[in-house]
Amino acid sequence: MQDGCIWDSREEDPDYKAVPVLTERVNILEKHLRNMEEKKRELGGIMMITKEKLQTYYTLMEEDARR
Numbered sequence: 001m002q003d004g005c006i007w008d009s010r011e012e013d014p015d016y017k018a019v020p021v022l023t024e025r026v027n028i029l030e031k032h033l034r035n036m037e038e039k040k041r042e043l044g045g046i047m048m049i050t051k052e053k054l055q056t057y058y059t060l061m062e063e064d065a066r067r
Helices: 001-012 017-066
Strands: none
Touching: none
16 A cells, blocks of 8 residues: 555645545455454464364373373
8 A cells, every 4th residue: 555645645735635545445454454353263263273182182192101
């Protein structure tokens, strides 16, 4: 994104209305953020399962070492 171009446009034209451009950028960023939050939730679930498996494997290794 070229945020500077909005500032440049405002400096070149005092009547320039940035709201339509900014609204579009806000919409894009909000959608991107929602997607990242969903991926974060998915990754959190995968990490939890992985930690549980690791704990199970550590327990099995300890039990096996005691035999």
